[in-house]
Amino acid sequence: MTIEATILKNVEKLPDSVKQAVLLYTEFLVSQYANGKPEEAQEKxxxxxxxxxxxxxxxxxxxxxxxxxxEDFKDYM
Incomplete structure (x- = not known):
């Protein structure tokens, strides 16, 4: 199973309110990637x-x- 199929399968199981949050997060990630500023590149x-x-x-x-x-270790020496 591909990663896209696994993501879709898991998203289908979520309630609508969480699906909205997933949508917002994926849009954020896409915008970060499109701007050429992924979080990894921003690290100093x-x-x-x-x-x-x-x-x-x-x-x-x-x-x-x-x-x-x-003195505590004298027994072991």
Whole structure:
């Protein structure tokens, strides 16, 4: 079954009020596509991140024993 046939089959099952909403939505999609501005093209390209870009942003006072094993895990070591 083609996608068009599946869509039509599903739309036939809907009440008239929902069919009206489907019509409005499909007209919106067609107008967006006809204007050459589909939603995918409107998204801004994501900026590429690079390693070390946050260096120096988070400065926390770390305790002196930060690298020492935790007491809770001594049974497993």
């Amino acid at each position: 390209p994501k900026k590429k991140r690079f390693a070390g870009s946050m260096k120096g942003t988070f400065v926390l006072p770390l305790p002196d024993d930060f690298d020492e094993p935790l």
